[in-house]
Amino acid sequence: MDDGEADSAADRWPATTVEALNDYLSTGIHKVNGWCVPQLWQSIWPLALEIGPGPVAEIGVFEGKFLIGLCKTFDAAGRFDAIALDVFDMQEFNLDGAGVGKKDILASNIEAHGLDKGALHCVEVDSLTLRSREAQEFCERYGRVAFFSVDGCHEVVHTVRDIEFAMEVTENNGLIAVDDYTNPNWPGVQEAIARMYLMRSYAFVPLVVTCNKLLLCSLSYHAKYLKVIENYLRAHHETTRFKRVTRFGFPTLTVQPNLQTWTDLAMPD
């Protein structure tokens, strides 16, 4: 991926791609089992326009609800790879039992939503075994990803290590999402984030909390991405409430869309 601004967002995202994404977010997403809401894209979409198309990956895919949306957003499973890391049939390593990842259902959902099954790579793995060597092999095979979603086991140790793996394989201008950050049923996620940011310094830092997820981005892009989201929300989602708050010393946004309504994502003017 290139940080340069050679192409405009409209060149990189043909109208048909934006239409297909809006179509998935308004109807398709509700036909796939899993956990995520379309309003999350009010924060992801303006950043995707900055980042550009590229591979996407997720630890903990279940049946692909979020991954399919990411593929459509970043034009993965079409032009790029989509990497699905999950214990799948090794459920003895799914220590919290929050959903059982199913390869066959994931593949058929990917296909049913118009994506190329050949670009989907299912990696059956206990995420606790992912180390630097696996991160290096991942990058050699697929390249660094534009977006990495962490949504596997919610234990503290899994969450910390999954995020650290994500940091190793995500482009410096990319995003990492951590699911269930505000879910009271999975306090391990908040504890993991607190341990990480109180005890160490990372290149990827908290950016936004919205719709049950915490988004992280590199400090290199942090100030720019905050402004990009605020400008986009002001221009296109006027009922969404957002506020700047400090988390672990970093300015961040809390974004609260109206979850009762859906408004199509827009290309900036």
Ligand SMILES: C[S@@+](CC[C@H](N)C(=O)[O-])C[C@H]1O[C@@H](n2cnc3c(N)ncnc32)[C@H](O)[C@@H]1O
């Ligand atoms: C909450 S579900 C993921 C939901 C999904 N992201 C969605 O969009 O609906 C959690 C997933 O994590 C997987 N999982 C649990 N423990 C894991 C581990 N140790 N390593 C990798 N995946 C794991 C489960 O099999 C399950 O598919």
